Amino acid sequence: MGTRIKSVKAREILSTSGYPTLETVVTLEDGTSGIVSVPYGTSAGKHEAITLVDGDPKRYKGKGMLKARDNVNNVIGPKVAGADAFDQRALDEKLVSLDPSPQRANLGGNAILSVSLAVARAAAASRGVPLYKHIREVYDLKYSNYILPKPMVVVIEGGRHADNSTDLQEYLVGVIKDSGARENVRKAIEVYLTLGKILKEKGYSTNVGTEGAYAPTAIASNEEPLAHIEKAMKDAGYEPGEDVAIAMDPAASEFYGDDGKYHLKRDGKVLSSQEMIAYYQDLVSRYAIFSIEDGLSEDDWDAWPKLNEALGSKIIVMGDDLTVTNVERLKMAIDRKAINAILIKPNQCGTLSETVAAIQLAQSNGLRTVVSHRGGGETTDTFIIDLATATSSDFVKVGPTRGERVVKYNRLMEIADELGR
Numbered sequence: 001m002g003t004r005i006k007s008v009k010a011r012e013i014l015s016t017s018g019y020p021t022l023e024t025v026v027t028l029e030d031g032t033s034g035i036v037s038v039p040y041g042t043s044a045g046k047h048e049a050i051t052l053v054d055g056d057p058k059r060y061k062g063k064g065m066l067k068a069r070d071n072v073n074n075v076i077g078p079k080v081a082g083a084d085a086f087d088q089r090a091l092d093e094k095l096v097s098l099d100p101s102p103q104r105a106n107l108g109g110n111a112i113l114s115v116s117l118a119v120a121r122a123a124a125a126s127r128g129v130p131l132y133k134h135i136r137e138v139y140d141l142k143y144s145n146y147i148l149p150k151p152m153v154v155v156i157e158g159g160r161h162a163d164n165s166t167d168l169q170e171y172l173v174g175v176i177k178d179s180g181a182r183e184n185v186r187k188a189i190e191v192y193l194t195l196g197k198i199l200k201e202k203g204y205s206t207n208v209g210t211e212g213a214y215a216p217t218a219i220a221s222n223e224e225p226l227a228h229i230e231k232a233m234k235d236a237g238y239e240p241g242e243d244v245a246i247a248m249d250p251a252a253s254e255f256y257g258d259d260g261k262y263h264l265k266r267d268g269k270v271l272s273s274q275e276m277i278a279y280y281q282d283l284v285s286r287y288a289i290f291s292i293e294d295g296l297s298e299d300d301w302d303a304w305p306k307l308n309e310a311l312g313s314k315i316i317v318m319g320d321d322l323t324v325t326n327v328e329r330l331k332m333a334i335d336r337k338a339i340n341a342i343l344i345k346p347n348q349c350g351t352l353s354e355t356v357a358a359i360q361l362a363q364s365n366g367l368r369t370v371v372s373h374r375g376g377g378e379t380t381d382t383f384i385i386d387l388a389t390a391t392s393s394d395f396v397k398v399g400p401t402r403g404e405r406v407v408k409y410n411r412l413m414e415i416a417d418e419l420g421r
């Protein structure tokens, strides 16, 4: 028996989008406490846990979070007071039992997650251990050592993350040769900075989108960023495909039409699922691409195995909106051989235990795991970095600038220092 939960208190704070989100403080009977703030997505998948907002048009255009706040303070808090903060699994089971609806629509995934994560942070503080160590021990995760996740840095963004940029949502630089967390971060960021110079020389704007990556409005095609990123890698002194390589998150659900076709407006193309797969095959044959996330729509189940069959032996074929950090959807994806990697976002499912269960299921089936920030309503919380470290995840996906992003890379480097890496 560890320390018991004394009180739980949530408040509405601002997220990076300007709209509110939740911050929750859990205080334990020994006086220690844990505080977290939870994010939400801009291009959230249809099957994710619900981010409960007020719907009151007089406050924050309907996106206030007072209902979710009150759910924490008046419903969840009293029910978990007195619970053992060190028994995270039991705590999360309790949270799920308070709202068993599949998408947590009653209490809100945001309300539930904020309590789940704040308890973990409070318990780590009470034990006097770093959060990543606490998570590893609480779930009895068996890894021989700490292998820090490598950065996957968003460098160009479009889709719903920026106005008038590419249809494809994200172009990223992944560090594929591990030289230690600090060096890995440096390399990826140097490519980002070099890319800025290249875009400027081309006459493009280097203003940034919601994830802190460039969002060049005049870019001519969805393919063009790939050439600029490869050049930036070379100009920065790194070999594309060896030190660093390109990852893409098209977030294809966002341009999948009711007609069952993929609409690439910037290219003037309307593609079938099969043609979309061929489009990626062509890009992969010509550029140093090592990962494609959400290459197809979240419900295009018939086509996903074909994409994985076509590219899965060469590159990472990853689900995000497809799998939404949900064990049931992940099982479906594994059964159908639809993916070989999963993006992990705790707020997609709603509790730490479910998030860790998804990671464990993925890893035990040989899938890679990439722990990710959210595009829209992010916060300065760094929980995901400790989570990725605890679970030996392969990558963390985070944008390169803006305080809510850099704080995460800074946490990664802090952990590296702590571990003497």
Ligand code: PGA
Residues within 6 Å of the ligand: 040, 041, 042, 043, 044, 045, 169, 249, 251, 320, 372, 373, 374, 375, 376
């Ligand atoms: P989000 O998208 O805006 O929904 O967080 C990020 C992603 O698709 O990975």
Ligand code: ZN
Residues within 6 Å of the ligand: 249, 251, 293, 294, 320, 321, 343
């Ligand atoms: Zn995604």
